[in-house]
Amino acid sequence: MLNIGDYAVCPGHGVGQIMEIEERDLGGETKSFFIIKIVANGMTVFVPTDSENGVRELVDDTEVQNVYELLKDHDVEVDNSTWNRRYRDYMTKVKTGSLLEIAHVLRDLFLLKEKKSLSFGEKKMLEQCRDLLAQEISITGGMETVQVKDQINSCFN
Numbered sequence: 001m002l003n004i005g006d007y008a009v010c011p012g013h014g015v016g017q018i019m020e021i022e023e024r025d026l027g028g029e030t031k032s033f034f035i036i037k038i039v040a041n042g043m044t045v046f047v048p049t050d051s052e053n054g055v056r057e058l059v060d061d062t063e064v065q066n067v068y069e070l071l072k073d074h075d076v077e078v079d080n081s082t083w084n085r086r087y088r089d090y091m092t093k094v095k096t097g098s099l100l101e102i103a104h105v106l107r108d109l110f111l112l113k114e115k116k117s118l119s120f121g122e123k124k125m126l127e128q129c130r131d132l133l134a135q136e137i138s139i140t141g142g143m144e145t146v147q148v149k150d151q152i153n154s155c156f157n
Contacts, residue, residue: 007139008036008055010047011097015039015058015135021049040135058140059099067103067133071155078111083119086112090125099136102129110156 002008006018016036023032032049047054059067079086090108093101106129109122118126134148141148 007058009058009097009136010036010045010055011053012095013038013045014132015139056097058136063099064137064140067099070100070103071107071152074111078108083122087121102132105129106133
């Protein structure tokens with residue numbers, strides 16, 4: 001169970017800190033919400049506490065190691081479909097909030113970038129995925145985000 005002060009991941013937004021747990025009346029029904037301040041941009045989001053895919057706890061060290069192993073595995077077939085189809089598929093994975101899914105997208109975009117130029121949307125998504133991974137890994141491991149981004153980039157050099 002998440003408590004006030006804990007860090008949590010909001011799919012699509014990144015890592016945030018739970019500032020409050022508040023109850024609100026919605027159409028005669030009282031619902032409980034996490035009020036989360038997103039670390040990257042200071043935005044505040046309200047997420048129902050009973051939402052199935054609303055927020056999740058930060059990953060552990062084992063999951064972080066799995067992410068780095070996935071990023072270093074370059075022996076995969078890159079999707080050669082049209083950019084908009086790839087973008088839709090990648091966006092679906094990013095919205096899950098799963099660190100491994102985001103790492104899949106990042107790896108695929110990095111490998112695709114070596115073969116051909118990325119669309120504007122794919123370039124932005126590559127940066128977004130790198131930022132989302134770096135945020136969570138840095139908070140989990142107590143490191144600076146810049147250090148984590150360097151580690152991520154080193155997986156592709």
